[in-house]
Amino acid sequence: MNDNIPASLPTSDVLLAEIDNHDVARLTMNRPERHNAFTPELIAALHAAFDAIARMKGIRAVVLKGEGRSFSAGADLGYMKEAGGWDEAENIADGQRLSDMLNAIYTCPVPTIAVAHGAVYGGGVGLIACADLAIAIQTAQFRLSEIRLGITPATISPFVIKAIGARHARRYFMTAEPFSAAEARRIGLVHRALTTSGDADQQIGEWIELLGEAAPGAVRDAKTLIMDYAGEEITDELRTDSANRIAARRADPEGKEGLTAFLEKRAPKW
Structure with missing residues (x-):
């Protein structure tokens, strides 16, 4: 491990963070009981972690995963219900915080690898779209389901459209239909669709080795x-x-x- 790299990253109950012996930052969203759905706390923790990584010298890669059965089911419904009672200024500020977090991932100078599994909805799709390299485990199910709640995927849309293109976005933004890991690979949201988490870890190891060279x-x-x-x-x-x-x-x-x-x-x- 590079002795010049700080031994730890900002961590919290909702985001586990460590730097391994290969100078790889490993971040794990840790709200498994809520399918790692976004709350203001999780959004802030992700933003803080990627800001810290961007300032560090010697980090070779970032790996982003979700604990439990899902990568991320998007926004927590309790959080969304609460936001429905906020005024316009509060909602704009909240949307800006989400956009700033996504942009911190998208622009992070360190190569970022994301691993999708289980439910990957709404903002979870946004996280995958912001990563430089993305893997989907075969059982992952993706969905841009916002219109079913009477809203739109506005904040994540710049990043998702960059990843999949306007033509595919027209379909999945407006139908909110679920799609598979294989389809996510076909439309360019992920680079690999693999069978198991072990396969994903092997691919991550291969990419990290290449980045290390x-x-x-x-x-x-x-x-x-x-x-x-x-x-x-x-x-x-x-x-x-x-x-x-x-x-x-x-x-x-x-x-x-x-x-x-x-x-x-x-x-x-x-």
């Missing part, structure tokens, strides 16, 4: 490339920006070490 700063910059360039027109300005970025990477100590190690036929020192 890559230069950590280059991984962070590669994620930034995708966020900055996705959907943009290829203009002269964008091409110039991309040339400037590769020049910066080549001049970076990581870039120099990577090239030197390749030429010397040895493993790079990172």
Whole structure:
């Protein structure tokens, strides 16, 4: 384990957090009796954990899971009922807190891996959409069920539409029909649909090994490339920006070490 990494992360009763011996942050939502449904406390705990991880140096990956039978069933119904009595300003502030938490995951410079199982509804789908790498265990059932409650998936929609595209969003936002792990993979919400949790852990291990072989700063910059360039027109300005970025990477100590190690036929020192 990297001695420069703090030994612990912000933790709470609703979110278990640890850093393992491979410098991987492991977060587990811990409301199994409520299918890890969102409450203000869980939203705040997730936001705090990802903010802390973003500031740490040396963390190689984040793994996000849910304790118990489900990954996350979206918003807790008691919480939603209470929100129905709030005024407009309170509801806007609450929606902003959820959006800020999702954005902290989406923009986290450390590669994030999410594992979906059991019920994955509403905001749970949003969490999966924000992850860089996502796995669904075969028994997972996904659903964007908000319209059945008279609301919409507004706050999660920017992230979900980025993941699955507008065409699939038209179907699942408006029908609220459930869909399987295989369908989640087909539409791009997850990268792998696997049979068991053991299979998922094996895939996570393989991804973490690959990430460990890559230069950590280059991984962070590669994620930034995708966020900055996705959907943009290829203009002269964008091409110039991309040339400037590769020049910066080549001049970076990581870039120099990577090239030197390749030429010397040895493993790079990172």
